[in-house]
Amino acid sequence: MNDNFNLYGKYYDLLYCNKNYLAESSYIDTCIRSNLPNAHTILEFGSGTGGHGLILQNSGYDIYGLERSEQMVNEAKLRGYPCEQADITEFSIDRKFDVVVSLFHVISYVNSNSSLEKVFRNASGCLNSGGLFIFDVWYSPAVYYQKPETRIKRVENNEIEVVRIAEPEFRTSENIVNVNYTILVKEKETGNWIEFRENHPMRHFSIPEIGLLATTKGFTIITVEEFLTGNQPSEHTWGVNFILKKNE
Ligand SMILES: C[S@@+](CC[C@H](N)C(=O)[O-])C[C@H]1O[C@@H](n2cnc3c(N)ncnc32)[C@H](O)[C@@H]1O
The missing domain is CATH 2.20.25.110 (S-adenosyl-L-methionine-dependent methyltransferases)
Structure with missing residues (x-):
């Protein structure tokens, strides 16, 4: 399995010790509550060392992570986060979830169109009808x-x-x-x-590019905004958050 966090992963938590996981997780909680108030189960794509996942778990969600880097999975498990080593382009899981989240540019690590199609198909396959797929990406403008x-x-x-x-x-x-x-x-x-x-x-993305992927994989875009602030995306917006709803 390709793992470009193999060595870096060991220093990840120190490098991002000032990242505000609490505020970001609270923002994600709000995104979920305002679009699917009864959501309870979350599958996290690219869960890293569990920074968001552990907080969302403490907020009452039943959450499970998939993460490609063995080093990151080991760190997450040490912190008590339920997850496994898996590539989000190809894995199997025999459960459905209310929400799939993929945070801190994980989808930007998926470079090719064919891999992106697999990730979106997998997200759809893991979601209950009407479920949410929430992710942030680098924004081309x-x-x-x-x-x-x-x-x-x-x-x-x-x-x-x-x-x-x-x-x-x-x-x-x-x-x-x-x-x-x-x-x-x-x-x-x-x-x-x-x-x-x-x-x-x-990889960085435009809104119509994500729109095309979403539509072909049975999703509707319901929100596109700057991650965390909710502002309208502009050329000053590095991280754009998308909320997609799986069509009923
Ligand atoms: C910037 S880190 C974000 C980690 C975590 N979500 C966070 O916010 O701290 C990107 C993560 O995506 C993971 N990743 C990238 N491509 C992946 C793939 N195809 N399958 C699973 N994980 C992947 C990397 O291993 C890395 O842990």
Whole structure:
């Protein structure tokens, strides 16, 4: 199974320690409650280390995660999140859910049309009639307008210091930006550094592109808005949230 979070996954929670999972999960809860008030069961695609899932579970949802990276699954299970290692383009599960969520750009990791079709078909297959598919993606107008640049992020805890360099490379004809990460990790006790690289190819989407996928797989788009704020998407909106309803 392709796993571009293999090494990175070990440092994921530290790299995103300032991400507001509580506010984001509350936003997702509102998206669900306002469109399907009696929803109780959630399947999470690309559940990572369970950041959103654990909070949604504590809010009363019966939630289960599918995640490709073994490292991320292990971290999530240690935190008590029910999940398994699976690729969202090909898996089988013998349950239906009220909602499928896929958060923090997971769908942007699905690069090809054929894989996207599989993911949307799988989401539909796992949902009860009238169920919701909620996901956020990179938004093409913002990518073209803002043009991602090289970025450096530094984080640390008592044991390690991590420096992450993200260098974007445009694959314009494919709507993909390759984010080439170089990760440097210093073990504070020994002063030793290790270095490794990972490539994260991210696809960005327009609204009509998602509309076409949704329609062909039996969904209707009911909401498109900036993730978290609910604002109307513009060239300043990096992450756009889609709420799709499975046709009855
Ligand atoms: C940016 S992380 C988000 C993780 C988590 N949803 C969160 O918000 O912290 C993207 C995740 O998607 C997972 N992923 C990407 N493609 C996948 C696939 N085809 N099947 C399952 N998981 C996938 C990656 O392994 C990674 O954990």
